[in-house]
Amino acid sequence: MSVDKDTVRRIAKLARLAVPEARLEPMAGELNGIFQWVEMLGEVNVEGVPAMTSVVAQKLKWREDKVTDGNQADALMINAPGGEDHFFVVPKVVE
Amino acid sequence: MPTSKSDLIAMTLAEARDAIRAKKISSRELTGAFVSAIEKARPLNAFITEAGEKALAMAEASDKRIASGQIGALEGLPLAIKDLFCTKGTRTTAASKILGNFVPPYESTVTQNLWDAGAVMLGKTNLDEFAMGSSNETSAFGNVINPWRAKNSNVNLVPGGSSGGSSAAVAADLCLAATGTDTGGSIRQPAAVTGRVGLKPTYGRCSRFGVVAFASSLDQAGPMTKTVKDAAIMLKTMASVDAKDSTSVDIEVPDYEKLLEGGIKGLRVGIPKEYRIDGVPAEINALWTKGAEWLKAQGAEIVDVSLPHTKYALPTYYIVAPAEASSNLARYDGVKFGYRAEGVRDITDLYEKSRGQGFGAEVQRRILIGTYVLSAGYYDAYYSRAQKLRTLIKRDFEQAFEKCDVLLTPTTPGPAFGVGAKTSDPLEMYLQDVFTVTVNLAGLPGISVPAGLTESGLPLGLQLIGKAFDEATLLRAALAVETAADFKHSPAKWWSV
Helix, strand or coil, X not given: CCCCHHHHHHHHHHCCXXXXXXXXXXXXXXXXXXXXXXXXXXXXXXXXXXXXXXCCCCCCCCCCCCCCCCCXXXXXXXXXXXXXXXXXXXXXXXX | CCCCHHHHHCCCHHHHHHHHHCCCCCHHHHHHHHHHHHHHCHHHCCEEEECHHHHHHHHHHHHHHHHCCCCCCCCCCEEEEXXXXXXXXXXXXXXXXXXXXXXXXXXXXXXXXHHHCCCEEEEEECCCHHHCCCCCXXXXXXXXXXXXXXXXXXXXXXXXXCCHHHHHHHHCCCCCEXXXXXXXXXXXXXXXXXXXXXEECCCCCCCCCCECCCCCCCCEEEEEECCHHHHHHHHHHHCCCCCCCCCCCCCCCCCHHHHCCCCCCCCEEEEEHHHCCCCCCHHHHHHHHHXXXXXXXXXXXXXXXXXXXXXXXHHHHHHHHHHHHHHHHHHCCCCCCCCCCCCCCCHHHHHHHHHHHHCCHHHHHHHHHHHHHHCCCCCHHHHHHHHHHHHHHHHHHHHHCCCCCEEEEECCCCCCCECCCCCCXXXXXXXXXXXXXXXXXXXXXXXXXEEEECCCCCEEEEEEEECCCCHHHHHHHHHHHHHHHCCXXXXXXXXXX
């Protein structure tokens, strides 16, 4: 499998990352170097091996479904790059 | 009894604690000495945010508590905090432009535990952007310079990474101890190349709440200290069972400092043969052999073990970690917090430009790797296979631990290298973590202890790896290495003339 310029453009789009046109080709080269190296995992027989889901043997904790830390709207807004009252401001999304 | 400022800052955490309790020094006096040392050490660029005023206020409050007899476990002790831990009211950047102005309205659990125990915050230390790096050269706030220099050399060296600001701060006596985080070696590797102690606890031992996420199944906070005893003291307070982190494990935190005593007679120390790899300098392997002899001389039994999937650990890591990072970093979109690009056409343009301008090159590279390995058609070939490899790597350790109690390995494949020496090839940089990354994949605790100097006068560390939640045994073995190595070296303070 080889990553080309168009693949980089496609995954950059999926990642919502603006990668300048001039960076696409060099990035494809860098990613190829890394993907060629990880190809070595292909030589391991993983048949019947379960994929790891948790590194420690503990069941995910459950808690009661109730608010533990509510009414923080003011605190949530203090770092907003665009905010008015308790609303995040973004460019128009509906014509 | 310390008299001068340089005596004060050279104390270990344990010594300072005892001096404060005995009322030989005040927290104000101690904190003041560190604040001025930090100001003089700006050429190292170890701190992103210095918090001198806040530190002195915290110290004064601590002195009042001491006067009234309220003395916490870390009462009055000045610490440096990696700028990945959210600190309420103090800017937390993750060394990224995208969080350049972020002031958290909440506190991470680990730092809250430290303040609740009476500790004082000196400031926020530099790191690789989002903890992605092994040399502290990906920070949006500039490189950190290692306080150590090779013999007869003025060449600036890297302090390791990603916790490079913390490692430099501890080695340069800019704090009594620091916090770090370790996803693939980011506590142990920088500690090793700065001649200090770095402990990565078992996954789930320290809460991840309020720590800026990189790869959530691998990230773990831990202490960076001058001594093993200091690491035991710090871990006791940093670790907790936390309802705010669902992966925090319900096991009581023992008194690691008390458990340090007792020696290592009969301890079985495993030597994994796969850690002898090509291209590693002879002096590192020689130090490793010496480490085994030190432990044997103190009554340990040396056992040869095998961890057959070791060579697959790094490539596995470079699938799992970027995959998790690409998901975790999706939250930085220029809407709710963080950097927002100007002059955008629409909402998608806002996301793409904010992220494109806000993230640095290495972070972008890892987001793209992660997005690719999780994308339709590639998930099974990459991500799913890597998760199976992770199971095999963990099994290797489980089998090895049937024959031994701890493992002994080198920490790094070399000493600190020059600034810029390894930045052109990402793979070469990734190889820095070859001995440390297995531990994160298996969720185990690991510690690096300074063990010797290279011929050129640079520090090297030895790594011990323990069983899950057996930090007590790990620390006891580390103390044995520390005692035998008797590493008393410190860098010359060339930055403060």
